[in-house]
Structures are given as structure tokens and as C-alpha cells.
Amino acid sequence: MPAAASQAAVPATRAYRTQVARVVRLSPHFMRVTVTDEALADFGPQGVEATTRRTGLPAWDQRIKIFLPREGGTFPDLGLFADPPPSLMEWYTAWRQLPGAEQNPIRTYTVRAIRPLDREVDIDFVLHEERTGSMGPAASWAASARPGDELVVIGPDRRSEEPGGGIEWNPGTAREVMLAGDETAAPAICSILESLAVSDEAGVFFGEAYLEVPTSGDVLEVKPPAGVVVRWLPREDSPMGELLSAAVRDWGRRRQIIFEARRAAWAPGLARVGAPAGSGEHRELSPEEPVWEVADPEGFREYAWLAGEAGVITRLRRHLVKEIGLSRKQVSFMGYWKTGRAGA
Ligand SMILES: Cc1cc2nc3c(=O)[nH]c(=O)nc-3n(C[C@H](O)[C@H](O)[C@H](O)COP(=O)(O)OP(=O)(O)OC[C@H]3O[C@@H](n4cnc5c(N)ncnc54)[C@H](O)[C@@H]3O)c2cc1C
Known part of the structure; x- marks a missing residue:
């Protein structure tokens, strides 16, 4: 297959089946969860080259979707890892059509750091339930996350020729x-x-x-x-x-x-x-x-x-x-x- 055709086939965003590598309590209300997976070598904004281990990639305000496990630790089968992968509209429609008890929580977060050479991404979770008394699934998942736990992350693939979206920082000509x-x-x-x-x-x-x-x-x-x-x-x-x-x-x-x-x-x-x-x-x-x-x-x-x-x-x-x-x-x-x- 010509190189151009194979490039075009890389979708702008994809699902990454990650595992928790480390959990660090940064402060009373911030928990940093570092996830890892071999495929995170390609995670990041479109067209950005992997740099050094020290600096990682500029992540700006790159947002991601995280798929949290249902009670019991399972995920519904939405075909997220099919080849070719489903579009955002396809998997989201499939998720919405699941009976309530089978749906897993999905939340939106920001990538705090991207280190492709280490195959790692950091996500900083606010532990808001400690202040409000309401236990959100994402905050409570982060509070009890352990190395080896699974987290599905939907985010950009920097090999794609299509812009992945999810970065809203745009100063234009303003300085x-x-x-x-x-x-x-x-x-x-x-x-x-x-x-x-x-x-x-x-x-x-x-x-x-x-x-x-x-x-x-x-x-x-x-x-x-x-x-x-x-x-x-x-x-x-x-x-x-x-x-x-x-x-x-x-x-x-x-x-x-x-x-x-x-x-x-x-x-x-x-x-x-x-x-x-x-x-x-x-x-x-x-x-x-x-x-x-x-x-x-x-x-x-x-x-x-x-x-x-x-x-x-x-x-x-x-x-x-x-x-x-x-x-x-x-x-x-x-x-x-x-x-x-x-x-x-
Ligand atoms: C683009 C984007 C990027 C984001 N990036 C981050 C990020 O990097 N880190 C991060 O921690 N959050 C981030 N958020 C916010 C996060 O998605 C919400 O706080 C989310 O509701 C947390 O999910 P949960 O399952 O813990 O609680 P939910 O189940 O969603 O909510 C349970 C209850 O908690 C309340 N609640 C939710 N968040 C807070 C809070 N912070 N303080 C007090 N009460 C709260 C809700 O109003 C609700 O009543 C981001 C959101 C967006 C849209």
C-alpha cells in the first residue's frame, strides 16, 4: 500500500487500552495517575514529533475521554479496538443504547503530560468528593487506583493526517x-x-x-x-x-x-x-x-x-x-x- 494511503487510514483519535503504572498523591485534592501502554508511543497531537524523555510532548489543553470500569471491573464491548476502529459517533451511539446497568461511566479529562518514549501519559484527578461529599465515579476510581488497573483512554493519534481536535487553546495573533x-x-x-x-x-x-x-x-x-x-x-x-x-x-x-x-x-x-x-x-x-x-x-x-x-x-x-x-x-x-x- 502506498505510504500516503496508509497515513490517511490512521484515525484522528483512537482508544488506548492502558494500565496504571504509578499513582502519586500530589496534594490533598490532586491525584496523579500515570498510565502506560505500548500504543502510547503514538499518542499526542497530530504531526508532533517525539522529543526527549525529559521534555515530553507539548500537550496544551488536550482533552481525552476516559472509560471507567463498571462495578466488578468489567467494560462493555463497544468494538473500540476493532480494525478499523469505530468513529466517535459510532461508539458513543452504541454506548448510549446499552441498558443503564451495562453502561460504564465515561468522563472527560486533560492530559497533564505525554511521554511517548516512555509510553506514558499523566492525568491529574481532582479528589472532589472529599470536599463535596458526593462520590463521582472518576474521582473515586483515581482515589483507589493501583498499578495494573485498567483504564481505557480515547485520545489523539499523532500519526494521523486529520486533526484530532480536543485542544481549545488558540491565542491567534494575541500575545x-x-x-x-x-x-x-x-x-x-x-x-x-x-x-x-x-x-x-x-x-x-x-x-x-x-x-x-x-x-x-x-x-x-x-x-x-x-x-x-x-x-x-x-x-x-x-x-x-x-x-x-x-x-x-x-x-x-x-x-x-x-x-x-x-x-x-x-x-x-x-x-x-x-x-x-x-x-x-x-x-x-x-x-x-x-x-x-x-x-x-x-x-x-x-x-x-x-x-x-x-x-x-x-x-x-x-x-x-x-x-x-x-x-x-x-x-x-x-x-x-x-x-x-x-x-x-
Ligand atoms: C475538557 C475537560 C477537561 C477536564 N479536565 C479535568 C482534569 O484534568 N482533572 C479533573 O479532575 N477534572 C477535569 N475535568 C472535570 C471532570 O470531568 C468533572 O469534574 C467530572 O464531573 C468528574 O467526574 P466524577 O465521576 O468524579 O464526578 P460526576 O459523577 O461527574 O459528578 C458527581 C457530583 O460531583 C460534582 N462534581 C464534579 N466535579 C466536581 C469538582 N471538581 N468539585 C466539586 N464537585 C464536583 C458534580 O456536580 C456531581 O454533583 C474536565 C472536564 C472537561 C470537560
Whole structure:
């Protein structure tokens, strides 16, 4: 078969039948689970070459689906490992048609690190049940994971010629960035910052990253690019999202001051700087709409990336677009979970 034909046959995403290699309690509310499988040699964003063992691959905010075992440790047979593998639509339809008792939990997570030469992927799980009292299957699986346990991961195959999707970080022309998220977004924010830091453009990005985490013990190690300041916000007894909202509002206030100064100095270049408060194209989401919009900030200087609890993130986005005046094209916002609702 010609090389081109065999390349085209590699699907953008595929299922990996992984085993837990290691489990490390990073902090009171973060558990790092490292999974391994020979096929993870090919895991990663499309077209990215394997690098050294030390650096691994830039993972950005690459999302994955994890298939958790049913009670008793079994998985339903969805033909995930067939050749050719089923499309996302095919396996998801098959999964939805299973009787409730036969369905296994599926959840969405972020890849914290990809090490193809070691055939390993890290996933950082928030142990949220310890705080909320509700036992989610994914968090409780991670809390009791042991080496050798099986986890099916649906993620990108970097040999594919089709883009695998699942990376929402997209600053376009913007070089001033603001990232904000809660603990579920901490793996994505840390991974974005570390991917930026090893990129060819590491030196041109500047800005701030805000991470609200449950306690001061949950502040994690991260290596951002030199121009991006990371501010951890331990929630302790504050309501969810309060510290994050205050930090984003403070960023907005400081931005307004800078904006006014720039306007005074460079009035003709205004469109490139941003827009005055109240001019953003704000639209309220209906309750049925997904809390998810990916920005396309071509032509803009600033880019905001927000992820976490859906209600908190919706309010942050409303503030940035309605009150601060950022364009919707400058703000990516993603509801990673919703209070009182199980994920998928
Ligand atoms: C693109 C994407 C990437 C994500 N990346 C990560 C990641 O890297 N690490 C990570 O830990 N999570 C991540 N999440 C969030 C994760 O998918 C949800 O928290 C998920 O609901 C956890 O599943 P569960 O089975 O533990 O709980 P579920 O069964 O889904 O939920 C049970 C209950 O717990 C509540 N709940 C869920 N999460 C939390 C929480 N964090 N704090 C308080 N209450 C909660 C729910 O509202 C529900 O009432 C990501 C989500 C998305 C969409």
C-alpha cells in the first residue's frame, strides 16, 4: 500500500487500552495517575514529533475521554479496538443504547503530560468528593487506583493526517493572555503554560494565570514562560469561584487603566487594542446551551481562556464581554463541570 494511503487510514483519535503504572498523591485534592501502554508511543497531537524523555510532548489543553470500569471491573464491548476502529459517533451511539446497568461511566479529562518514549501519559484527578461529599465515579476510581488497573483512554493519534481536535487553546495573533480556572482546569492551565514555555514563541507571550484550588496545600509546581505570572488562589472556606471572580475583575480594572492610557496615546490604533467597556457582543446563554465557546482572536492583542464550574465560568465570561468590553472572539470559555450534575 502506498505510504500516503496508509497515513490517511490512521484515525484522528483512537482508544488506548492502558494500565496504571504509578499513582502519586500530589496534594490533598490532586491525584496523579500515570498510565502506560505500548500504543502510547503514538499518542499526542497530530504531526508532533517525539522529543526527549525529559521534555515530553507539548500537550496544551488536550482533552481525552476516559472509560471507567463498571462495578466488578468489567467494560462493555463497544468494538473500540476493532480494525478499523469505530468513529466517535459510532461508539458513543452504541454506548448510549446499552441498558443503564451495562453502561460504564465515561468522563472527560486533560492530559497533564505525554511521554511517548516512555509510553506514558499523566492525568491529574481532582479528589472532589472529599470536599463535596458526593462520590463521582472518576474521582473515586483515581482515589483507589493501583498499578495494573485498567483504564481505557480515547485520545489523539499523532500519526494521523486529520486533526484530532480536543485542544481549545488558540491565542491567534494575541500575545497578552489571561488564563483563569478552578482545580479541574489546573491540569490544563499548567500544561498550556509549560507547552508555551518550551515553544519557539515562549518569549513573546505575557500575562497572568489565576488558579483557584481548594486549599493552600493544593498549590502545584508549574514552569510558565518568563512573561506569565501565575497566581494560585487557595479557596479554603470561601464560596466556589469567589476568589477567581475577584482576581479576574481586578485584571479587568487594571486592563481598563492601561486601555485608557493606550487610547490617549494611540487613538488611531484603537481597534487593535480592544474596545471600550460595554461594546462587546454579549449574549446571555439559555439554560440548555452548552457553556463552551472557543475564541478566534485574529487581529486582537489580548486573549482570555476560562474553564471550570459552568456557573462561575459563565459569570466570568459575562463580566469580560459585557462589562469590560472584550470581544467574544477574544474569550474561550469552557464549563468543565456543573454543580449537581454528573459529567460525561
Ligand atoms: C475538557 C475537560 C477537561 C477536564 N479536565 C479535568 C482534569 O484534568 N482533572 C479533573 O479532575 N477534572 C477535569 N475535568 C472535570 C471532570 O470531568 C468533572 O469534574 C467530572 O464531573 C468528574 O467526574 P466524577 O465521576 O468524579 O464526578 P460526576 O459523577 O461527574 O459528578 C458527581 C457530583 O460531583 C460534582 N462534581 C464534579 N466535579 C466536581 C469538582 N471538581 N468539585 C466539586 N464537585 C464536583 C458534580 O456536580 C456531581 O454533583 C474536565 C472536564 C472537561 C470537560
